[in-house]
Amino acid sequence: MEKMPKWADATLVPLISLLLAAGLSALVILAIGEDPVAAFKLMVDGALMRSSGWGYTLYYATNFIFTGLAVSVAFHARLFNIGGEGQAMFAGLGVALCCLFIPWPHWTLALAGSALFAGLFGAAWALIPAYLQAKRGSHIVITTIMFNYIAFSVLGYMLVNVLRPKGAGEPASVRFPEATHLPTFQDMFSTAATPLFRSAPANVSFFLALAACVFVYLLIWRTRLGYEIRHFGFSETAANYAGTSAVRITIIAMLISGALAGLMAVNTTQGEAERLILNSTEGAGFIGIAVALMGRNHPFGVLLAALLFGFLYQGGAELALWTNIPRELITVIQALVILFTGALDHMVRAPLERLFLAMAKRKTEGL
Template sequence: MTAMPKWADAILVPLISLLIAFIISGLVILAIGEDPVAAMKLMVTGALGSTYGWGYTLYYATNFIFTGLAVSVAFQAGLFNIGGEGQATLGGLGVALACLFIPWPHWSLALIAAVFASALFGAAWAAIPAYLQAKRGSHVVITTIMFNFIASALLVYLLVNVLRPEGALDSASARFGDAMRLPRLNDILALVGIPFNNRNPANISLLIALASCVGVWLLMWRTRLGYQLRAFGKSEKASVYAGINPVRMTMYAMLISGGLSGMMAINTVMGEAGRLLLNSVEGAGFIGIAVALMGRSHPVGVLLAALLFGFLYQGGAELALWTSIPRELIIVIQALVILFTGALDDMVRRPVAGLFLLFQKGKA
């Protein structure tokens, strides 16, 4: 008999962890002389109280869905991919090359090309650490961290020396053509008569992210490859005994993971900026780790966790704008959520499991 049902592990434990993080955040806000209740109301209003706030919340959530799914696929295969930043950076390069050098007549064709290019570049960047682990024994955590810095340096070089338009002062590529502008969320909702604020960057990439959630679920829980990846993640020795090739599983997992990270660039590079910028990833690769941990590496959990972190990003921005709470404290609040829902997750799980065990013994 298990001490704790699956629904409690998937829902109750993260909610308790989140509640503890918010309580401690409230105490920190109180300690600097601010009202934590008013601060929370402002965060909720700023992130969810208007279509403008919802637009930014969904824009950030779109980034975190892609990177959260990427980390989740690697987690399921027993791999810790910390290279989402670098893979998304190279994905942005793929998007820029597809949009700058091919005169697409319509955004739909450009979008298809951008999806393939971003996934290809992200997967290619993840393939090198995957090969190094599978064939040479180099730990994927170390190599993916190193490749984040290499990707950043490579992008700086390309933007400064290759892609920057002649005479431009900022380190950015040329703007994509007007025909490649992706429909915003307000354009999509207007088709069904739903009014939505047009002053936010949420775009059709959100639908691609949602489709990716469905695709990852189908892959991991409805295909032979997904079963092999999960079996490999549970026990490499047992999977090898069952005839599963560990080199192949490592490569497959990291290629899929890198491709998903690269696709994040569709939202930021093509959907929001309309050009390739120096910091288009904005730390979403690292937030994806927390999203995957909180979402239990399941697409539904990743979606919900991504929405939470989208709320924290947009609500935190409103808090920093309209109160005297410093921006650094907003980062502390986000860090506390990551700490309790990720690193200290077992601190909550053990007492909850103990309570369920006592309850079960009492019924017996």
């Protein structure tokens, strides 16, 4: 007998975790002397009730879709890729090199080119940790953390010593040429009569993110490789017995994961900043962990969770603007979501399972 129906596992467990996280966050808001209900209203107003708010929400969500998918693909192979931040950072370098040094005639081509570069650079940054995990048994979590810091140093070096224009103080590259600028939602959906998404950073790469969701769905559940990845994640010994090479799956899963994290750089670097800056990732690589856990490693779940975190991010910015609640509240919520959906999963799940078992029992007794 199954302990819990599938739908409950997919919806109730994350929802209860979210409620717990929200409840605790409300307590935090109360503790610093603000009104949680008013704060929530303000977040909804700022993030969802105006098209420009949506423009920011979707911009953040784009990042989180990519990093959430990255974490979840690795999770399917039971690999914890904590290095999305570094992979996205390094991919930003790839996007910048692509946009600065290749004379693109049109943004569509530039988008294809920079997506390719972002994916390649992101995958490259995941390659060494993947290789070390597969071949030398070094723990992927530790190596990817180390690679986050190394990526930061590499990026710092490139910006300060190579890409920074002469005489400029700020460690940033020059602006990308006009032809590489991606159309924003404002460009795409506004008409002269009804301006929409005014000055919001959401851009065409959101659709790239949606495509990535479909791609990951097909990959994981509709291809042989995806089956092997899941098989490997479920039981390494069984996968080995069935002839799946652990080295191959580890490396391929991490390369896909790195490439997905890297694609985030298209959104931030080419889509929003239009130049390479030091801190363009803003922790999105880590939010991917919360998004993947919350979204139960399913692309559709990841999409919903990414939208939720996009809302939290934009709402949090509004809170910081209008109240005394700092932006860091969102970090706390993120931490609580990771804690409840990830580490305290058993705590949330066990009472639910007991409840469903009791219900099932009563049903059979009633017959």
